[in-house]
Amino acid sequence: xxxxxxxxxxxxxxxxxxxxxxxxxxxxxxxxxxxxxxxxxxxxxxxxxxxxxxxxxxxxxxxxxxxxxxxxxxxxxxxxxxxxxxxxxxxxxxxxxxxxxxxxxxxxxxxxxxxxxxxxxxxxxxxxxxxxxxx
Amino acid sequence: xxxxxxxxxxxxxxxxxxxxxxxxxxxxxxxxxxxxxxxxxxxxxxxxxxxxxxxxxxxxxxxxxxxxxxxxxxxxxxxxxxxxxxxxxxxxxxxxxxxxxxxxxxxxxxxxxxxxxxxxxxxxxxxxxxxxxxxxxxxxxxxxxxxxxxxxxxxxxxxxxxxxxxxxxxxxxxxxxxxxxxxxxxxxxxxxxxxxxxxxxx
Numbered sequence: 107x108x109x110x111x112x113x114x115x116x117x118x119x120x121x122x123x124x125x126x127x128x129x130x131x132x133x134x135x136x137x138x139x140x141x142x143x144x145x146x147x148x149x150x151x152x153x154x155x156x157x158x159x160x161x162x163x164x165x166x167x168x169x170x171x172x173x174x175x176x177x178x179x180x181x182x183x184x185x186x187x188x189x190x191x192x193x194x195x196x197x198x199x200x201x202x203x204x205x206x207x208x209x210x211x212x213x214x215x216x217x218x219x220x221x222x223x224x225x226x227x228x229x230x231x232x233x234x235x236x237x238x239x240x241x
Numbered sequence: 242x243x244x245x246x247x248x249x250x251x252x253x254x255x256x257x258x259x260x261x262x263x264x265x266x267x268x269x270x271x272x273x274x275x276x277x278x279x280x281x282x283x284x285x286x287x288x289x290x291x292x293x294x295x296x297x298x299x300x301x302x303x304x305x306x307x308x309x310x311x312x313x314x315x316x317x318x319x320x321x322x323x324x325x326x327x328x329x330x331x332x333x334x335x336x337x338x339x340x341x342x343x344x345x346x347x348x349x350x351x352x353x354x355x356x357x358x359x360x361x362x363x364x365x366x367x368x369x370x371x372x373x374x375x376x377x378x379x380x381x382x383x384x385x386x387x388x389x390x391x392x393x394x395x396x397x398x399x400x401x402x403x404x405x406x407x408x409x410x411x412x413x414x415x416x417x418x419x420x421x422x423x424x425x426x427x428x429x430x431x432x433x434x435x436x437x438x439x440x441x442x443x
Contacts, residue, residue, distance in 0.1 A: 159322075190360060194329065
């Protein structure tokens with residue numbers, strides 16, 4: 107299974123620290139998920155809070171192994187920038203914005219991708235995280 | 242007829258206007274947003290004029306698609322993909338023509354505004370840039386000056402509205418009583434178009 111192509115995961119947040127930390131959290135909770143390519147695209151290129159189209163494009167390209175790329179976002183301009191990039195075909199073929207809660211969705215996506223699942227299954231697992239009620 | 246140079250002058254006029262009004266846009270955004278709309282738009286439109294000077298596209302559609310791409314890359318807030326989509330969709334609708342007429346521009350701009358509505362999910366009355374852009378596109382059939390007036394009135398009319406999209410929507414009723422920053426910058430963009438048309442005798 108180690109030579110199977112894994113789905114790539116891109117985490118887009120307004121904050122570089124949030125994106126990177128959620129990536130670390132997801133990989134940590136997924137155990138032996140080091141085979142899953144995960145890239146963070148947080149904040150602006152200048153290091154401030156915001157969204158960078160360049161960082162998102164670079165992150166998506168860096169995790170594209172040919173099995174598709176699941177992009178998870180926090181809110182506002184992160185969502186809109188990914189949608190605009192997808193509409194203009196500026197992300198790799200098979201890249202997809204996944205509608206999921208950011209932290210829980212990232213964990214579900216990385217765990218599922220680590221099991222060798224395809225992009226549809228990764229997307230479904232991430233989206234299903236919405237249905238987990240805490241109260 | 243409107244050529245590539247007309248559209249370049251429009252973008253330059255928009256950049257000048259955003260520079261002049263940046264503080265006001267940020268002040269409006271500090272009331273109901275995160276106080277970065279002026280500086281974000283300033284950074285974006287400065288990058289647009291710089292890249293248009295360097296690459297000098299030779300069609301109206303080329304000018305607007307390049308400007309839109311630049312806004313998506315450089316703004317860093319929601320206005321980047323929103324204004325970027327507006328200009329790119331408008332530019333794509335203009336196609337490869339070396340010159341376009343006013344009616345063509347009006348139709349293309351409508352396609353651009355529809356692209357923004359689809360991207361952001363906003364409808365008229367949600368207290369967004371759509372509240373300035375849609376009336377402007379509707380009025381463009383009667384001329385550039387009518388479009389400017391419609392956009393400015395549309396922006397002013399956002400004041401009593403409650404925000405239903407974007408960060409301002411988290412404020413609920415407290416968003417009422419403030420003019421929307423995005424509608425305000427949209428009115429600047431349309432005013433820059435009208436100014437450019439008047440200066441060139443259109």
